[in-house]
Amino acid sequence: MSKNKVGFPSPDFDDLRVCDGCTRAIESDSNAVLYFCDTVWIEMERFDLPEVTPQEMYCLDCYPNEIPVPHLGTNEGFSLISMREEEDGSYTYDEIRILKGSSKNQGVEWSVLDVIREYHMTRLEDFPYTVTPMYGYILFRRSGIDLSGFISEGELKIPSEEKDKILDLIQVYVDRGHSRSYTPDAL
Numbered sequence: 644m645s646k647n648k649v650g651f652p653s654p655d656f657d658d659l660r661v662c663d664g665c666t667r668a669i670e671s672d673s674n675a676v677l678y679f680c681d682t683v684w685i686e687m688e689r690f691d692l693p694e695v696t697p698q699e700m701y702c703l704d705c706y707p708n709e710i711p712v713p714h715l716g717t718n719e720g721f722s723l724i725s726m727r728e729e730e731d732g733s734y735t736y737d738e739i740r741i742l743k744g745s746s747k748n749q750g751v752e753w754s755v756l757d758v759i760r761e762y763h764m765t766r767l768e769d770f771p772y773t774v775t776p777m778y779g780y781i782l783f784r785r786s787g788i789d790l791s792g793f794i795s796e797g798e799l800k801i802p803s804e805e806k807d808k809i810l811d812l813i814q815v816y817v818d819r820g821h822s823r824s825y826t827p828d829a830l
């Protein structure tokens with residue numbers, strides 16, 4: 644995977660200033676991890692982007708060391724970056740190195756939309772953000788569910804006997820006042 648194909652968030656794109664795991668602000672002059680990929684879903688439509696594009700940002704505490712459920716059919720990965728806020732309020736980025744990558748020929752067969760629909764019962768139209776494979780993983784992680792534990796024989800298979808447990812955990816999360824759909828302050 645070519646480093647110079649990854650690209651950076653645009654300087655005036657505000658959404659990538661907080662960690663998408665814990666929602667803490669990423670401070671100027673600090674390092675962070677960008678998740679990039681070339682497959683996204685917007686509403687119900689899959690879009691295959693012409694190149695891998697930064698989608699989410701994580702602080703070093705929330706960086707999971709590997710792509711937890713790499714998606715077969717998606718080029719995706721993490722890169723370590725440093726971010727600096729300039730005097731005019733814009734941001735500049737330096738890529739330090741690619742940390743992990745998974746090409747579209749690698750990974751696990753899973754339908755990001757199906758697991759969200761089945762367990763979160765959220766209308767995809769209601770998501771305020773683009774859905775990525777990592778996003779699907781994080782959505783479950785917020786309720787304490789690690790989808791990577793359900794990988795078996797190259798597929799993400801959630802056993803039917805686990806379904807009620809997962810739905811209960813998501814319900815606890817919702818009962819604590821969090822929405823079923825993702826918002827950055829809903830942690």
Ligand SMILES: [Zn+2]
Nearest residue numbers: 662665702705
């Ligand atoms: Zn974080």
